[in-house]
Amino acid sequence: MSLLVVGGSGLLGLEVTRQALAAGRRVTATFHRHAPALGGADWRGLDIRRRDDVVALVGAARPRVIVNAAYRQADWATTADGAAHVALAAAAAGARLVYVSSDAVFSGAAVRYDETRAPDPTTPYGAAKAAAETAVKGIVPSAVIARTSLIVGGGASQHEKHVRALASGAVKGVLFTDDVRCPVHVTDLASALLELAASPHAGIHHVAGADAVSRYELGALIARRDGLDPAALPSGLRAGSGMPGPVDVRLDCAMTQSRLDTRLRGAHEFL
Structure with a gap:
């Protein structure tokens, strides 16, 4: 299977690319600044x-499958318009x-969300993602839309880097005790995406970890995994901080997990 x-x-x-290459697939992958x-x-x-x-790249690469993992939180044109451009090229x-x-x-008003819940974003980034979902569904009805949560793994994620910087005192800030998500390991997420790509399924799928943690x-x-002292991590409350966005969002992945061989581990297990 050729993959873009x-x-x-x-x-x-990068993890999707690694796993696809390991499976013997022909992979074309894009970068914005550096390969x-x-x-x-x-x-x-x-x-x-x-x-x-x-459109030109998709026409030249001629992939059977496209996985679109590109986004920029502060850029509507990349997150929303860009997703529509990829969907149009995939359809063509x-x-x-x-x-x-x-x-x-x-x-976050409902706290727990399964695949049937309609988006109700409160941030520009959430609105861009919701707009992208609408464009993808309208342009490519057979597409899989995989909603995920905090992506962690191998020490390379922004959250892992931030934790190490906080623990060492290199940066100031706090980790919120009331800001809850369902973190997913990057290898589990990449495996699930490739599995969904090879499946007959379409529509919304929730692909996040099994544990809801702050x-x-x-x-x-x-x-603890990295041999650092958790007591060195400053804590605080997001509520009342003035920071925009939802506080507690937990993706219910039961339906999606029932369709997967990939097991979506919780943070307590993979960390």
Whole structure:
């Protein structure tokens, strides 16, 4: 199966690329600024804000499957418009599309969300992801839209780096004890995305970890794994901090997990 990984230089995209290469697939992967030092893939520079460039690349690569893991939180044109450009190119090429979305599409008012819940974002990033989901569903009805949560793994994620910086005193800040998500290991997420790509399933799927933990609890687990003192991590409350966005969002993944051989581990297990 030939595969195009859009956003292949990011944490998730790189793991999808690694796993696909290990499975013997032909992989084209994109980067925005610098190509990663991962051999075996055909690395191509791409700005998904440029629709014609996306269409040209998909036409040249002729993938059977496209996994779109590209985003920029502060950039509507990348997160929303770019997702539409990839969907249009996938439709024109007749390619299977897996689009990676986020739990940011929810407000947190319901706390627990399964795949049937409608988005109700409260941040620009959440609104961009919700708009991208709508575009993908309308352009490629057979696509998989995979909503996920905090992605952790191998020490390379932003959250892991932030925890180490906080523990060492290199940066100031706190980890919120009331900000709850369902963190997922990057290897589990990448495996699940590739499995969904090869399946007949379509529509919304929730692909997150089995445990609902606060950012502080997650930080303490990371610190213990890395031989750091969790007591060195400053804690605080998000409520009343003035920081926008949902506080407690828990993705219910029961339906999606029933369709997968990949087991979506919880943070207490993988850390």
